Amino acid sequence: MSGETLSDTAYHRIKSDISEGRIAAESVLSERGLAEELGISRTPLRTALSQLESEGVIDRLKNGVILVRSVTVEQLFEIVTLRQQLESAAAARAAGFPIPPELSDLRSEMQRFVEGSETAFDAFWEVDERFHMAVARAARLSLLPELLAEQRAIARRCTLTRTYDSFTDQAREHVEIIDAIGAGDGEAARAAMWRHFDHVRDRFLQTFSGA
Structure with missing residues (x-):
């Protein structure tokens, strides 16, 4: 650099x-x-x-x-809760503006995962990061991307985040969020992002419990 x-x-x-x-x-x-x-x-x-x-x-x-230092499961769940609040509001706000091309492009990328395209954790993490940053930018919140980057960097250090090998459900949730933003439906976008983080929390709990 x-x-x-x-x-x-x-x-x-x-x-x-x-x-x-x-x-x-x-x-x-x-x-x-x-x-x-x-x-x-x-x-x-x-x-x-x-x-x-x-x-x-x-x-x-x-x-x-x-x-x-390790990142505990409790810290990971705290980050999920914080991001759920921030990003649900951001998704609702993003729906009030024209959908940017990067979110439309990401929808096509996510749809491939929904249809069964396989990927490794690190590769999906990069796509996932682009999605969440794109929503923050679409909401025209200039400080949010930096906050998310910091929280994601902490979360990634928790070994629990690296236990996934299938990302179909996450990608489907991303598509739902993008579609709600594209439709200009703020409440639907907020609800879709909120559900996404509920499911993220549930997936972590299932992994942690060995379910």
């Missing part, structure tokens, strides 16, 4: 590795190992680690050990 410092690059690389599961929760990190892997000195690395610590991604224990 143009203009990035060594500490910026290290920060983004380590955070991405943690968010995407390449570095597992509760892992112990070695400054020496990270510095060698990233090809940088300890000074910019420590700046990156300080930023990750301030964000609650890692902990530096009293003995100096650096530990990757």
